Amino acid sequence: MSTPALVRPTPVHRAADLLAAYLTGSFYFSSARGALLADGIHTRVRADAGGYAPAAAQAMQAARAAGVADPVVAGAVGFRPGARADLVVPTVVRRAGAPAGAQAPGADAGTAWTVTPRPEPADYADAVGRALELIGGGDLHKVVLARCLELTADAPVPVPALLARLVQADPAAYAFAVDVTAPGDPAPRTLVGASPELLVSRRGATVTANPLAGSAPRSGDDATDRERIARLLDSAKDLGEHAHTAAQVADVLGGFCVDLEVPPRPEVIGTPTMWHLSTRITGRLADPADPASSALGLAEALHPTPAVCGVPADRALSAIVDLEAEDRGHYAGLVGWTGPDGDGEWAVTIRSAEVCDRTVRLFAGAGIVAGSDPEAELAETTAKFRTLLRALGLGDVA
Template identity: 45%
Template sequence: MSVAEQLDSRGADPRPATPHQLRTRSVVRSDRLIDLLPREQAVAWVKDDEGLIGWGELGRLEVKGPDTFVQASRWWREQLAEIAVTDEVGLPGTGAVLFVSAAFDIRTGASVFVIPRVVLGRSGTRTWLTALNDEQPQLNIDEITGPGAVRYADGAQSAAAWVSSVAEAVDRLRAGDLGKVVLARDLMASTAQPVDARYLLRRLADRWTECWTYGLDGLVGATPELLLRRTGSRVTSRVLAGTAARAGQGQDEAVGRELLASAKNQDEHRYAIASLAETLAPFCSSLDVPAAPHLHTLPTLMHLASDVQGELAGDPDLLSIIDAIHPTAAVCGTPRDVAIDLIAELEGMDRGRYAGPVGWLDTAGNGEFGVALRCAQIEDRALRLFAGCGIMADSVPEAELAEAQVKLLAIRDALES
């Protein structure tokens, strides 16, 4: 019996339901998670067919300002006080779940927090359903069609203007104003038909199996960067900084060696690791930071990657940790405040939720958050695609543009396939 059949056929629980009762129970594994998303109010966080999808809204918060995560944490606690949870599975991601897509700059950008009415989760061989008031959710899996012809146009800056912005950033870096800055550019796309977010999510999940495919409130993408995972008292982060385009069969090994030997990319990576370690350490009793990065290979790119692990001291609120560590130098720069100001000056755009924290947390404080990379914001027939590059004092602006173009291919290929 498929998940859909089981959800439609199981009997109602005889226990009386309160207006805010959530029940988590095991279901039989069958369909691929990403294929079960309905069209409306859908959220997703999936990697290699494990993770969470959800739909409907039990609660929703949109907020901006420097105390965004403080407000969200307070709101989450208030919501939980009104929810009775019966959890028959007891794994990370069961019970009530809060999905998060925060702005890159929470001071000026709106962040979105959603508690779904229904969540379907999978970890290994276990699949579970969490539903409000023990509802019997109907999975109306309709046919998904592509958006048709796609046309592209410059976003905030043309390619030439963005190259000039990178050159200006290099001048600032050489003058000693800062050590690193990450500059992003956007690309506008228009389609013949309205874009169904599920169309992109399925194609991203098909190809980018080593990434977390995510979707919330029109922002869809596949990120290779794990900002923070918390399981009990253990935290893990995968930092990516330093990038090279793959060169094809027989040449990738040489590209990888060159990337590992590149002083520019190694320095860029060290800044990213240092910024994470500095902000995460106060929450931890121990923190293991690798001495050197390893190669992380994706379909079109190679990254320098480091997996940082720590043991939490006490029981800090996960949103408080995210608030402290974001934005890292991997998506912003260093020093952080100087980099944020330079980004605002040179990019000429509002990043919105691009490069912001995206993920989920549960009632036990477990959760997974990535950085919203390789993504697009969907508005009917219009999309806004994003890509960014770490700029150093020895960066070549034209090379950074080429790297950004390769990063944009993740969404472009999914959109055009």
């Protein structure tokens, strides 16, 4: 009588365990859909003439043939066309359900920080004024201008603790940590953040995008916040800015979908620091088997949206190069994962920072349209910095 084959149960992980197991150099991504932790590098994915999606599909097929149990492509792509991408097929992938709120490890209150704004706040306001001149001249409808804070600590910044604080402060956010170490870096470099904005998600033939544009700081006072939400929903400037973004996302997805549902008006969603106008767009793919219709392929087609670039995109990109003091790097790019069936989830890389040893570089941007006020846009970027600054144990610093 033959001995029955031993069947090993599929490991079941908890989201908290995956977060606790994260080490600098791993890939971590979590959202309300679930958590994913990946380690090791089986293959690095390089773009071919068709972009990253076809190369990703081939890399996952080869990895599966080589014995990788759960091949996915995971990582981040920078903002500008041709920007650096850090996409890999990991060796080992662990999955869990969605994270829950919990007591996060406190930031080290004894850390001493040096803060360098790039550019200085007054210079950022001047750049907004120059953008308004371009908009007034008819060259642009909208451009998103970002600014940078470079923070230097008196000791290396512990990325796992920073990630844990971000996840536990807002479990519904698209939280991530990606190794983006570049040649010449003195230590590992990690892109880490908690984005509120879904670029695109795919499950089977169903795709979802959730563009955000039009924002207000969250005050923490219920009455004040109700007033701010009402103003957002009644603001011609913010509604117009949002309409540009939602229309472009719907137009791109319409080229891949046979059915598309676009709500007629946005709603307001909140994070611990901000309120955002939000439109949740859903569709059904015409050809789910096409690599261009994979989650990564759709993300490439959508990027950059007007929420992080502008309208029209080519002129907005030129204005960003001319007016921003710092190269964005991975900020305002895309971060996430795709599986061999095309399913996956990609977020817009905002509320993020790059951490390398004692240095933290974070960016925040604001959408500039006709009627924008330079000081108000400066204040909006200050509010958007709070997600990372709070996780680092800092208040408003610029």
